[in-house]
Amino acid sequence: MQVKIQPSLKIGTFLLLFLFTSEEAYAESIIKSVKLTIQPRNKVERGTNVSLTCNAEVVGSHPNYEYKFYKDYEPINTTQTSSTENLYSIPDARVAHSGKYKCAVVIEKQKKESSVEDLTVKGLQTPVLTVDKLKLREGEDVTAVCTAKGEIGFLTFFFRDEFEELYRKPTKSHRVEQKLALTRKTVNMFCYYSINLGSTIERSNDSNVISLHIQELEIKPNIKVNPSTHVIEGDLITFSCSVGMIYQRNSGLRIILIHGRTTLSLNMTQTDYRMSAKANDSGEYECMSSLGNVHKSSTTNITVKELFSKPVLSIHPAEFFEGELFTLSCQINNFALERIQRNDIKYSIFRDKTPVKNDNTYSGTAGKASNGNYTCIAEAKGIVKVSMKMKFEAKVLVSKPEITVDGPVIVNKPFWIRCHSENGSLPIIYSLKRNNITLNRTEVSFKEARFLAMISTPSDISSYLCEAENNGQVSVKMSDRLHVTVIVPVGKPLLTVIPVPGNIEEGNVVTLICGIPGGSPPISFWFYGSSGTAIYNTTVQTNSSSYNLSPVKRQHSGDYFCEANNQANVLIKSNIVTVEVSLAAWKKALIATLCMLLVALLVLFIVMRYKAKRGKRAMAAELSVKPAGLKSDDSLTLSLTHDTHYSDRVVLNNKESVWSERPPDVADQDSLGSTNEGDVEYAEVVHPQPVDTTRIPLRKGTDTVYSELQTTQGTSEHVNHQGLLEYAELNHDLPEPVD
Known part of the structure; x- marks a missing residue:
């Protein structure tokens, strides 16, 4: 089956492919180099047409190139074009166009600059000077105009004559007009301008010269x-x-x-x-x-x-105290003999602008009434002159000083003694005395003095006195003795515990007493407990304080101490007392009773255990021993009711007995023992072998079997408790009786 493609679809596909191919090509454009060319050359005369050409060498192609031109590194022009070459023109170049030029090409995000080229334009225009009038009178202004037609850039115009600069003005215009005030009779005026090219300043030629004639005003007085x-x-x-x-x-x-x-x-x-x-x-x-x-x-x-000199006021004596005589005198040093005589001068003395005497001298007694500002006035031929003002103030004898202290007085610590006189002219000499002996002396320019002192006992404070004077021995004044409160630092505290430590039981009331040997009240006491923290503090007027622990417990045991302090601010710690709180008496009795019960129970347990073991003893063997004539080295035959007999030598006097050829077991050692009661000896032997049922009747449990001790002669004899007997207790595991 054949598919037919519409014409419109073909065109769209072609455009898409074209755009894709173009964008891909443009994306590959690279700026290799940029060059700036100045035509006709880099150095030209004023009025030349200058062109700057920017050429870009690009790999690939691009529809849009952006060109930037710079003068002295500042942008002056920007254009966009599809060409790899761009032109920037400077028609009729002027000196102001001189500078450093470069260009740059931008393609999308790419930018490349050319090298810097220098453009130099030679030749400044000669300015033209014009004025509104050639003749003028002194004081009139002339309007001058300086023109540099066609010149561009930042210019500075200057107006001058032969000797001085008359005016200058910077401007971007090519023309400057200014009114000028001329002071010289004849002025030959001209102008010129300059231009700043950055690194250099170019100056134009001088303009035409205009001669101005100024008519002077004859008004000098x-x-x-x-x-x-x-x-x-x-x-x-x-x-x-x-x-x-x-x-x-x-x-x-x-x-x-x-x-x-x-x-x-x-x-x-x-x-x-x-x-x-x-x-x-x-x-x-x-x-x-x-x-x-x-x-x-x-x-x-x-x-x-001067007709006469300014009067001078003086006083005699230079210093004086209240009640003393003084004299004021007024005099002049010079006067014009050709005009006046000394008697022609009249004097007046004033106190606070009030006349006190129409003469050149004044005497009086120093006191508050005579204090003030004095002046002297001299007059002759209508001329009045006033002397300098003199402040007159009679000195006041020092008053009886007061002796005080700064801050608290503490024994064995330095303190400041202050001496102060309410009245008295300065300076004042203060002396600190102790029992009429001068300790220190100082002159002050204010009303008081301070001295550093220290005492060792409170009674020493009253031995201090203060002396003041401001006019020699005439004005010596003595203070009263110093009386202030003296603070004695606290002594080392002593901590006492009642009852005595060692006899303190739970439930007792324990009293802690902290006392000091001396110190000025109020006294602050701190009590510290077993944990080292304060448990009580108080301030009292006495030298001791107490604190009760009631009732005490075992946890009250520990180290106790106290501290004391007063206004001397010397905190002192006492000795450390160890308090041990024991159990109460009834608790001790209860513990003793419980201990005795435990011991009794333990003994009962041991006895019952012991009896249980003796129930398993072997049968006792009865021994016959000849009571008399038994020697230490005689041998005895121990006849037991066992199948096996032991025959050993017994030394009775030395208490030595060997009963077996083998060492006994530990249990046997515990059960063996010997006593000496008269002539009877007992021996207890533990033997594990069964008994002979033909000689000893069967018993149930553990029995004691007695055996006779026989001599070597074979005689046997039954002895009572007064004879020498030796028993051998034999523990046996006896069989159960047969019924």
Whole structure:
């Protein structure tokens, strides 16, 4: 079956393949290099048409190239094109176009720059200077215009004459207009401009020169002083200031008279200025005239001689105390003999601006009433002069000092003693004395002094005194004795326990008593328990304190101590007392009873156990021993009711007995024993063999079997308890009887 493809489907498929192939090709485009070319050359003259061509060498192709041009590393132009070459034009190049140029090509995320090329444009235009008028009067302004037509960039224009710079202005314009005030009679003005190219500054040629003629205003004043520039205080002086007749009547003219920074007259064109000369009037005087913006002046110096010098006020004596006599005197050192005599000078003495005497001397008694600010006034020929102000204050004798302390006084610790006088002129000399012996001495410029001291007993505090003086022996004042509270530090505390440690039982009341040998109250006590932590603290007015532990328990056992302190702030610890709390009496009795019961039960258990073992003993063998004539080395034959007999030698006197040819078992050793009661000896032998039923009747349980002891002669004899008997107790495991 044949499938027919529609024409529209064929076209769409072709476009998709084309776009896919194109994108794949464009994606493979690579910028190999970028080059910038400057035409016609890198150095040109002003007015040349310059073109900058950016060429890109690209592997593959791309529908869109972006070109960027830079001047001095700043972007100046950006374009997009499908060509691998782009042009940037600079028509009619100027010096401002000089700089470093480069270009860059951008394809999608790729960017490549060219190398930097320098463009240099030579030749600045010569500026043209114009003015609004060539002739003007002094003080008038001239409008000057400097033009550099067609020039671009950041320019700075300069206006000058032959000798000085008149004006400068930076601008981006090619033209500058400015009003200028000229002061010289003839000015030859010209202008020029400069341009900043970064690393260099280019300067243009000078413009044309314009000569300006300025008509001077003849308004400089003429100053005159009558009667002379050298006068004496009190003389009348007249100042006159004038200009040429042409300008004197000009309504715009102003003439002022100035002395230092003070304006004496604002209208010197029509009237003169008159004044009575004083000593401080000497100096420079200036007449200043003004017409429009033109100012001119003339000066002269005036010397004024004092009629008499400034009075001087003095006091005698230089220092004085209340109640002492003093004298004030007022005098002048110099006066003009050609004008006055000494008697022509009149004096007055003032206290706080109130006259006290019209003379040059004043005497009085120093006191509060005479204290104040004194001045002296001298007058002659209408001239009045005042002396410097003098503060007059009679010195006050020092008052009786007060002796105090700073802070608490503690035995054997340093403290400060303060001496203070309420009244007394400074300086004051203070002395610290102890029992009339000077310990320290100091001069102060304030009302008190401080001394460092220390005492060893509280009674020493009253031995201190303070002495003050400010006028030698005349003003010596002694304080009272020092009386303050003295703090005695606490001594080492002693901790006492009642009842005595060792006799303390549970349930008792235990009293802890903490006492100190000495110390100033109030006293603070701290009690510390077995855990080392404070259990009680108190502050009392006595030298001891107590604390009860009631009722005590076993956990109260431990080390106890106390601490004491007072205002001396010296915390002292006592001895350590060990408290051991024992059991109560009834608990001890109960424990003893329980122990006895346990022992009784243990003994009963042992006895019952012992009897249970003896129930299994062997039968006892009865032995016959000759009571008399038995020697230590005689042999005895032990006849047992066993199938086997043992024949051994027994030494009775030495208590030596050998019963068997083998060592007995441990159990046998425990059961063997011997006693010596008169002449009877017993021997207990444990034997595991069965008994002979033909000689011993059968018994149930454990029985004791007695055997006779026979001598070697074979005689046998039955003895009673008074004879020498030896028993051999034989433990046997007897068979059960046969019924």
